Amino acid sequence: MQDQTNPFATKKGFLQTKEKAQKFLLIFGTYSIIFFTLFVFWEILSKGAPVLYQYGTDFITRKPESLEVLAFDAGDKLEIPKKSYKTLKTYNPDNNSLTGEESFDKSFEYTTFNIEKGSVLSDAYLSEISKYNKVKITHLYRDEQAPVVFEVLNNTPLLLTPALYKKLANSSEAFKNLSATPSKVSTNLYEVTFKEKSFYLQAKTMALLADSSLIYKLYGNLTDTLDDKPNELMEVYIPENQTVLLTEAQHQGYLSDTGTGKFGEGKLQETSVKKIALTLPKGSYELPHQLFSTLLKNHPALATSHQHSLAKAPLYFAIKSNQKELRLPNSVFQQLKKDNPLLKLTDINPLTISAPFIRFNFGQACQIKLPTTDMSAFKEANEGAVNEYGQPRLNILNEYVYPYSSGGVSGPVIGTMLLVAACMIIALFVGVAAAVYLGEYAKNSGPLISTIRLSMMNLAGVPSIVFGLFGLGLFVSVAPVITSAPSIDDKFKFKIFPALVEPGLAEIEDNRIAMIEDDKNPRHSLRAAQQKGLESFYDGWVYLSFQGWGNSLIAGAFTLAIMVLPIIITSSEESLKAVPKGFREASLALGATKWQSIRTAVLPYATPGILTASVLGITRVAGETAPIMFTAAVAAKSDLPFSDLSGSPLNQFFDFMSQSVQALPYHIYTISGKLPPSEHIKPMQYGSVLVFMIIVMIFASVSIWLRMKMRGKIKW
Amino acid sequence: METSSEERPIIEIDDFSFSYNRGETDTLKNISVSCPEKKVTAFIGPSGCGKSTLLRSLNRINDLVDTACITNGQIRIMGQDINTPEVDPIELRKNVGMVFQKYNPFPKSIYDNVAYGLNLQGKQKQSDLDDAVEKSLRGAALWDEVKDRLKDSALGLSGGQQQRLCIARTIAVNPKIILMDEPCSALDPIATAHVEQLINTLKQEYTIVIVTHSMQQATRISDNTAFFYLGELIEFSPTKELFSNPKNKRTEDYVSGRFG
Numbered sequence A: 001m002q003d004q005t006n007p008f009a010t011k012k013g014f015l016q017t018k019e020k021a022q023k024f025l026l027i028f029g030t031y032s033i034i035f036f037t038l039f040v041f042w043e044i045l046s047k048g049a050p051v052l053y054q055y056g057t058d059f060i061t062r063k064p065e066s067l068e069v070l071a072f073d074a075g076d077k078l079e080i081p082k083k084s085y086k087t088l089k090t091y092n093p094d095n096n097s098l099t100g101e102e103s104f105d106k107s108f109e110y111t112t113f114n115i116e117k118g119s120v121l122s123d124a125y126l127s128e129i130s131k132y133n134k135v136k137i138t139h140l141y142r143d144e145q146a147p148v149v150f151e152v153l154n155n156t157p158l159l160l161t162p163a164l165y166k167k168l169a170n171s172s173e174a175f176k177n178l179s180a181t182p183s184k185v186s187t188n189l190y191e192v193t194f195k196e197k198s199f200y201l202q203a204k205t206m207a208l209l210a211d212s213s214l215i216y217k218l219y220g221n222l223t224d225t226l227d228d229k230p231n232e233l234m235e236v237y238i239p240e241n242q243t244v245l246l247t248e249a250q251h252q253g254y255l256s257d258t259g260t261g262k263f264g265e266g267k268l269q270e271t272s273v274k275k276i277a278l279t280l281p282k283g284s285y286e287l288p289h290q291l292f293s294t295l296l297k298n299h300p301a302l303a304t305s306h307q308h309s310l311a312k313a314p315l316y317f318a319i320k321s322n323q324k325e326l327r328l329p330n331s332v333f334q335q336l337k338k339d340n341p342l343l344k345l346t347d348i349n350p351l352t353i354s355a356p357f358i359r360f361n362f363g364q365a366c367q368i369k370l371p372t373t374d375m376s377a378f379k380e381a382n383e384g385a386v387n388e389y390g391q392p393r394l395n396i397l398n399e400y401v402y403p404y405s406s407g408g409v410s411g412p413v414i415g416t417m418l419l420v421a422a423c424m425i426i427a428l429f430v431g432v433a434a435a436v437y438l439g440e441y442a443k444n445s446g447p448l449i450s451t452i453r454l455s456m457m458n459l460a461g462v463p464s465i466v467f468g469l470f471g472l473g474l475f476v477s478v479a480p481v482i483t484s485a486p487s488i489d490d491k492f493k494f495k496i497f498p499a500l501v502e503p504g505l506a507e508i509e510d511n512r513i514a515m516i517e518d519d520k521n522p523r524h525s526l527r528a529a530q531q532k533g534l535e536s537f538y539d540g541w542v543y544l545s546f547q548g549w550g551n552s553l554i555a556g557a558f559t560l561a562i563m564v565l566p567i568i569i570t571s572s573e574e575s576l577k578a579v580p581k582g583f584r585e586a587s588l589a590l591g592a593t594k595w596q597s598i599r600t601a602v603l604p605y606a607t608p609g610i611l612t613a614s615v616l617g618i619t620r621v622a623g624e625t626a627p628i629m630f631t632a633a634v635a636a637k638s639d640l641p642f643s644d645l646s647g648s649p650l651n652q653f654f655d656f657m658s659q660s661v662q663a664l665p666y667h668i669y670t671i672s673g674k675l676p677p678s679e680h681i682k683p684m685q686y687g688s689v690l691v692f693m694i695i696v697m698i699f700a701s702v703s704i705w706l707r708m709k710m711r712g713k714i715k716w
Numbered sequence B: 001m002e003t004s005s006e007e008r009p010i011i012e013i014d015d016f017s018f019s020y021n022r023g024e025t026d027t028l029k030n031i032s033v034s035c036p037e038k039k040v041t042a043f044i045g046p047s048g049c050g051k052s053t054l055l056r057s058l059n060r061i062n063d064l065v066d067t068a069c070i071t072n073g074q075i076r077i078m079g080q081d082i083n084t085p086e087v088d089p090i091e092l093r094k095n096v097g098m099v100f101q102k103y104n105p106f107p108k109s110i111y112d113n114v115a116y117g118l119n120l121q122g123k124q125k126q127s128d129l130d131d132a133v134e135k136s137l138r139g140a141a142l143w144d145e146v147k148d149r150l151k152d153s154a155l156g157l158s159g160g161q162q163q164r165l166c167i168a169r170t171i172a173v174n175p176k177i178i179l180m181d182e183p184c185s186a187l188d189p190i191a192t193a194h195v196e197q198l199i200n201t202l203k204q205e206y207t208i209v210i211v212t213h214s215m216q217q218a219t220r221i222s223d224n225t226a227f228f229y230l231g232e233l234i235e236f237s238p239t240k241e242l243f244s245n246p247k248n249k250r251t252e253d254y255v256s257g258r259f260g
């Protein structure tokens, strides 16, 4: 009865088939998205989660490190710090040849002491002290006059210039009492004319010419090249025609140079010089440091007992210590005392410190993986240890190093957070200001405003690599810096006001600053710095120098900020527009000025919308590699951004902002694209990607939560 | 009810023409109206005839419209032409408050809404603020209803309360003149009665200009009434006279409800 009476029965036919096919296509399209999403997420989760599980919180809190894979012979009674043993277990979860582990406390002999205020010490010992103590060492200045005690092992004949002899006699009783005989020594000088030109000379020749009065600019680092390959050709630029006198040695070196662009032989000028001859008897002497190094330079034959770090004069330094006294391992302390006999040390006490260690055996030959720091602790702990047959206990058969394949992602994670935070502060500030101006003040008037809108729209479509190059061109290399030590390579600079403080010693040496004594012309200072082969100069003025911010956090943050600006501006403008007109009118009718009305009756109600824009911005910024590649990111950095800051808070802030950082996307790019593939780096890749995804999600959800909180408060 | 014609009216609109499109067409055409002090003046007329436009010209809130301009005549308030460059619109608006058709309290607490105008004028002593807020709320006959929930959001109030809050917010800055654009259009009869009562009390202290669509309301509360039609002022006379004895045919048609 149902088939005849139902007037609404489905009619079969072509239309119905077509309808079904269309529906199927729609379903297919939708589900393919889900399929791909699931695939990607599954891939990352299934491979990343086990990594996080195996390495635990270590993965988040450790810095990226190299992985050392060592093959060992069987060995017993090997020692390792307890902390590193834990790492050993984590990294080699199923190594079953480790047997017989037992805990014990290993004791180390230290000496505690205090250094009297105002002491001087050489650089090498300062770094030893900071290695074993929680101290902050400020380099005050180098003391060229600090006395050095040295020992002469044999009677040594010396030929001194009268000036040097006079200085020696004045500063040391021992020298005064020596019998000195004046004598005449003739030397040959060669007059050589150099024309303005660029040419090539060997590094060893440049080392000789450095002592002459020739003005030149050298491209490249002389000291490095000199160490590696003294015969390497280096480009030299002579800025103007000059005639200089060269000594016999300089002239010889110059003539035998294999480089191109010779100027021909010099004209000989014979001069005779008065010298003082004397014999330095064997014994111990004390001299100001500067005199001693001059003496050494002129008489390399002078046999002396070894002085620690003679290249640089001892340092005056200030130590700020969290500990009551300083400590050094016994052996280091003994060496310190021996090398610095004049150093005033007080409160010297022995100290025994015991640290928890683990003793264990390798049952059979095996391979273990460990991050570099733990591996070196392990090696150090067993250094020199021998078993009953006189064989070394730790017998390494083979070792491999895989860069970036261990440790964790703390550096990149912190770097990314800093970049994102700094970028969003800049972008929100500029973006909201621009949106308020465009939307509230400028309205739609004028070709200028429409040009701005058009360029903003175009900016949104620019590929991110272009932003990277743009940041490199603007922020990294020409942005202005206020500094008393402008770089010699800046675009241009001008004086602002006299400098208040001279750069500190550490700064002078680190930044290769040429100290120019009151020269009023910056061009002379610049020339002098160039001639010395240094990178910047200080002449008592503070400059506004367009030298760029370098590869730095701040340059990266600005580049990223400019990249997200279009997003932020457009959506901020939208949210400003969405605020009911009534609020504006009501506040104006109550006597508000335009800015007051915007500030109190418009902006607060646009915040949720602006925050939504930041969500988009943050996730995009956090994930970008290209813009930070040239502006902020470095592949490897041994310190976290917070460590190694010193000076006034303002100074620390500037230092902080001008350092380069590691960033997570760039780190992932490095470990998956730049390094040779190996089984050891795979876990790091997937682990890092998973961490990255989690972070982006946290960023997004914090912003969403903020927005919901705001929405709950403000409704209309 | 006759106004004392010797005293100078506080608002003088003199042959005033106004355009929303840079003078192409005039929305208001040669309007002349004067509102005496401490009296209620009502603007009536069919929708789109320019009542709100004229009202909004009185405190220069029309400055917000970029293309708006005055094409003829002037408006003097307290004897001063308000459209000269010497007049600061902010100072003007402090003296000429406005209550809008759709009640629009800020999404803040009741207290903050009332204190908003005072806070704009700089930092105030807390006790002064408290006093001013109470006085304004009492003035707007709202105090007893909200005195226990001053810190609650204003959006939790009923429509009539919200409109009275807007009035309180306006009188808090102590204006001389209050402009009201259909203050009761979104309210039910009881809330309307509340607001009308309030207007009758406010009359003691303030000059009020009110736009209304309700003929009854105009007769109940206003002293003088102006009837507009398509941007022109058709008739302006004391309310009783206008309703009982209209001089113009169109006024008669409108007030008797024969066209709308």
Ligand SMILES: Nc1ncnc2c1ncn2[C@@H]1O[C@H](COP(=O)(O)OP(=O)(O)OP(=O)(O)O)[C@@H](O)[C@H]1O
Pocket (backbone or CB within 6 Å): B020, B027, B046, B047, B048, B049, B050, B051, B052, B053, B054, B065
């Ligand atoms: N911001 C504006 N820009 C352009 N034209 C406007 C603007 N505001 C109002 N108008 C026009 O001006 C004329 C008068 O509008 P107005 O709002 O003054 O009318 P009204 O008398 O208040 O009407 P209603 O009783 O419906 O509120 C209308 O034709 C309207 O379209």
Ligand SMILES: [Mg+2]
Pocket (backbone or CB within 6 Å): B051, B052, B053, B181
């Ligand atoms: Mg209106």
